[in-house]
Amino acid sequence: MDEIPSSQTLACSAPELDFTILGLDLSSIPPISVLSAHFKDDEEDRVKATLRRHGAPFTGDVSKAKVFIGKVGTKRRAEFELRSRKLKVEAVVESKRPASPVKVGERPGKRMKVSESLNKPIVNDVQGSTTEEESLNGSETEDEGPALKRDTPETSPVEPEDSTAGPPLIFKDHSGEDVVWVVKVDWMNECLATGRLAPLGEQLIFKGKVLERPPPLISKHKSIKAIFSSPTRPSSQQITAKRPQTQQEILERAKSDASATKPKSSYQHERSDGHGSRRFEGRSFAPSAHKPNFASQTANLLQQTTSENDGEDTDIPPPPEWIIKRIKYSCQRFTPGNGPNEDFITQLKKIRTARTLIDDEIGVRAYSTIIASIAAYAYKLSHPRELARLPGCDEKTAVLFVEWKNTGKIQAVEDYENDEAMKVLRTFYDIWGVGAKTARHFYYQNHWTELDDIIQYGWNDLDRVQQIGLKYYDEFLEGIPRAEVEQIADVVRQHAIRLRDDRITVTIVGGYRRGKAASGDVDMIVSHPDLDATAGLVKDIVVALEDAEWITHTLTMSLNNTNRGQCTLPFRTTKASGAGFDTLDKALVVWQDPHWPTLEADLAENPKAKNPNIHRRVDIIIAPWRTVGCAVTGWSGGTTFQRDLRRYAKYVKGWKFDSSGVRTRATGEIVQLEGPEGVDGTPEDAERRVFEGLGLEFVPPEYRCTN
Structure with missing residues (x-):
C-alpha cells in the first residue's frame, strides 16, 4: 500500500473500507458491537467487516458487548439505543456546574429576588419566543401552532454531546463496575487513518455503568432449534400487539x-x-x-x-x-x-x-x-x-x-x-422562553434540578426573555380571566385609535376566542382598512403603552411585514423577508395594570412603592386589511386545527396558507380570498370569506378546540 488513506476517504460509505490497514490491531479493545441506527445500504455490514479484519472482538450479543459504535451524535441518543436493546445503564452523574463562570459579587439571589435591572424595556427586531398559537418545528413558515413553546433563538442549544476527552488508556475503567462505552464511527475512521488505536476524545458519546444486561442471545441450555420453534415469548417478559386488520x-x-x-x-x-x-x-x-x-x-x-x-x-x-x-x-x-x-x-x-x-x-x-x-x-x-x-x-x-x-x-x-426527571424537565419547560431542548440541556448537561440552580449557576447565560420568564415564573403560570383579557384588549384599542382613527379594529384571538375560561396569554389582531395605517403600527402602539406604563418589558418586536411592504409572505422565503414567527408585525410584551385601589395612599407613604398587580403575557399582532381574515383564522384555532388547515390548503388546493395570506404553490402568485382592499365588513366577515375560498364549511371558533 502506497499511503494510508485520510479519515475523510475512510468514511463508512467509502470503498476504502475494504482495505486492511497494516499494523492496526484492534484486538485489545473489549467486545464491540455496532448500533445500526442511521446506517444506509451496506454501511453497517462494511463497518462490521472492517472491525473483524483488524482483529476487533466483534459480537452481536448485547449481553457481552462493552463497546458500541455507530452513527450516534448525542448522549441522549446513545442512552436510547442501549435501552432499546434492553441494556439498563446509568450515566456517571457529575456535580452541578455553571453554564459559564459567575463573577464574585455578581451572583443573583434566590428566585423572586432577581435583580431589578430587568425593569427596563427593550425592543428587539429579531425572531423571538413563540406563543400558544405558534408553529411546531417543520411547519411551513407559520406562526400559528401549538401550545408547545419555546426555545429562544439566542440560546437554544444544539443537542449537546458529551465532549469529555477519553482516557489515555482506551476503554479502561478502574471502578471495578460493569461499564459500557458508546463511540462514534468516526473513531474507527481515525484508527484507520493513523494506523493505531486513536484516543477517544470527542468521539466518546456516552460512558455508563451497567445496571442490568439482557440474557445471552443463545442460552447454553437451549438449542437453536428450540429457540426458533418456541411459539411465543413468556407473558412475563413482554406482550406486544400486532396491528389488527378489522x-x-x-x-x-x-x-x-x-x-x-x-x-x-x-x-x-x-x-x-x-x-x-x-x-x-x-x-x-x-x-x-x-x-x-x-x-x-x-x-x-x-x-x-x-x-x-x-x-x-x-x-x-x-x-x-x-x-x-x-x-x-x-x-x-x-x-x-x-x-x-x-x-x-x-x-x-x-x-x-x-x-x-x-x-x-x-x-x-x-x-x-x-x-x-x-x-x-x-x-x-x-x-x-x-x-x-x-x-x-x-x-x-x-x-x-x-x-x-x-x-x-x-x-x-x-x-x-412520579418520575423525578420529568418533574424537573416540566418545571424548566414552564419557564417562558425555555423550550424542551433547553430544559433537557439544563437538566442532563448542567445537572440543574431546580429554578434556583439556574439563577445561581447560569443566570449570565440566559437571554433577556428567559431571565424575565424566570423572574415572573409564578405569575405567567396563572390563567388570565376573560374579563381581564377584554380589559387589556380595550386598552390597546384606545391607544391604537388615538394613534390612527376610530376605524381601528382589535380582534381577540387564541384561547379566548375558542371559549376558554382563562387564557395563558392574550393574543389580539389589530388592523385598519388603510394599508398605510398598519405600516409600523406595532411600534407606535408599544411606545404609547410603555409611556402609559401598561408595558413593563418588550420581549420581542418584529417589523418584517412592514419591511416587505405588508405583502403576503413569498412562497420561497428568505430570512430577510421573515418566516415562521415573523410572518406578521408583532410585539410580545409583559403587561401590568399601572393602577390599583390604594395607589395614591401607597405612593404618599412610599414614593417607590411597588405595583402589586400581576404581570401578564400579551401578544399584539398587526395584520393589513386585505388579509386580516387569514390572520384571524390563523390565530384562532387549536394546534391540530391549524396544522390540518395548512395541510388541507397544501394537498387539496395546492396552496400555501399562513396568517399573511395565501399563495399558489404552482406559480407563487397571491390567491386573494378576502376581496379587494378596503372592502366593507369586519375581520370576522373576512374570516368567513377565507373559509369559503378554501372550500370549507365555516367552523365557529368555539368548535376549533382540537387541544
Whole structure:
C-alpha cells in the first residue's frame, strides 16, 4: 500500500473500507458491537467487516458487548439505543456546574429576588419566543401552532454531546463496575487513518455503568432449534400487539388479554426505525436505575356484555357523518371545547407532554391527532371498538382506553407524574422562553434540578426573555380571566385609535376566542382598512403603552411585514423577508395594570412603592386589511386545527396558507380570498370569506378546540 488513506476517504460509505490497514490491531479493545441506527445500504455490514479484519472482538450479543459504535451524535441518543436493546445503564452523574463562570459579587439571589435591572424595556427586531398559537418545528413558515413553546433563538442549544476527552488508556475503567462505552464511527475512521488505536476524545458519546444486561442471545441450555420453534415469548417478559386488520380483531385481542395473567410492568422497547420512538411504547428519561414505563404493557378488559358475546354492536352508537365520509382533516369537522371525553383526553395530553419533553416529535404529532379525533367524537366512549373508527387511533389507543376505563388511571401517566426527571424537565419547560431542548440541556448537561440552580449557576447565560420568564415564573403560570383579557384588549384599542382613527379594529384571538375560561396569554389582531395605517403600527402602539406604563418589558418586536411592504409572505422565503414567527408585525410584551385601589395612599407613604398587580403575557399582532381574515383564522384555532388547515390548503388546493395570506404553490402568485382592499365588513366577515375560498364549511371558533 502506497499511503494510508485520510479519515475523510475512510468514511463508512467509502470503498476504502475494504482495505486492511497494516499494523492496526484492534484486538485489545473489549467486545464491540455496532448500533445500526442511521446506517444506509451496506454501511453497517462494511463497518462490521472492517472491525473483524483488524482483529476487533466483534459480537452481536448485547449481553457481552462493552463497546458500541455507530452513527450516534448525542448522549441522549446513545442512552436510547442501549435501552432499546434492553441494556439498563446509568450515566456517571457529575456535580452541578455553571453554564459559564459567575463573577464574585455578581451572583443573583434566590428566585423572586432577581435583580431589578430587568425593569427596563427593550425592543428587539429579531425572531423571538413563540406563543400558544405558534408553529411546531417543520411547519411551513407559520406562526400559528401549538401550545408547545419555546426555545429562544439566542440560546437554544444544539443537542449537546458529551465532549469529555477519553482516557489515555482506551476503554479502561478502574471502578471495578460493569461499564459500557458508546463511540462514534468516526473513531474507527481515525484508527484507520493513523494506523493505531486513536484516543477517544470527542468521539466518546456516552460512558455508563451497567445496571442490568439482557440474557445471552443463545442460552447454553437451549438449542437453536428450540429457540426458533418456541411459539411465543413468556407473558412475563413482554406482550406486544400486532396491528389488527378489522375492528372486530381489536375486540378479540382485548378479550384474549383479559384471560391472560397481567405481567409485571417493565420497560420494553424495540429498535427504533429512525423516525423517533415508537408512538405508544415506553421510554425512560432519568439517568438512574429506575426506568419508568411510559406505556402500559397490558390492560384489564371492560366487562363483557351479552351483546358482545352475541357479536352485536347495539351498545355502540352509529358513527358520526365525518367518520362515514372519512374526513381526514380536523379543519373539516366541529370540535367543541368540552366534549364528553375530556377526562380521557386529559390523560392523553399528559402522555403527549412527556413525548414533548423527550423530543419525540413523531409521538407528539401522533398523540395530537388522536386527541383531536377523540375531542371531535360526539359520544361518550364506552367501548374500544369505537376508537378503531377514529382517524389516528389504533389498537394501542384502545388498550390505553381500556386500562383507564377499568382502573381509573393509566400507568404511563402515573410513571410520567412520579418520575423525578420529568418533574424537573416540566418545571424548566414552564419557564417562558425555555423550550424542551433547553430544559433537557439544563437538566442532563448542567445537572440543574431546580429554578434556583439556574439563577445561581447560569443566570449570565440566559437571554433577556428567559431571565424575565424566570423572574415572573409564578405569575405567567396563572390563567388570565376573560374579563381581564377584554380589559387589556380595550386598552390597546384606545391607544391604537388615538394613534390612527376610530376605524381601528382589535380582534381577540387564541384561547379566548375558542371559549376558554382563562387564557395563558392574550393574543389580539389589530388592523385598519388603510394599508398605510398598519405600516409600523406595532411600534407606535408599544411606545404609547410603555409611556402609559401598561408595558413593563418588550420581549420581542418584529417589523418584517412592514419591511416587505405588508405583502403576503413569498412562497420561497428568505430570512430577510421573515418566516415562521415573523410572518406578521408583532410585539410580545409583559403587561401590568399601572393602577390599583390604594395607589395614591401607597405612593404618599412610599414614593417607590411597588405595583402589586400581576404581570401578564400579551401578544399584539398587526395584520393589513386585505388579509386580516387569514390572520384571524390563523390565530384562532387549536394546534391540530391549524396544522390540518395548512395541510388541507397544501394537498387539496395546492396552496400555501399562513396568517399573511395565501399563495399558489404552482406559480407563487397571491390567491386573494378576502376581496379587494378596503372592502366593507369586519375581520370576522373576512374570516368567513377565507373559509369559503378554501372550500370549507365555516367552523365557529368555539368548535376549533382540537387541544
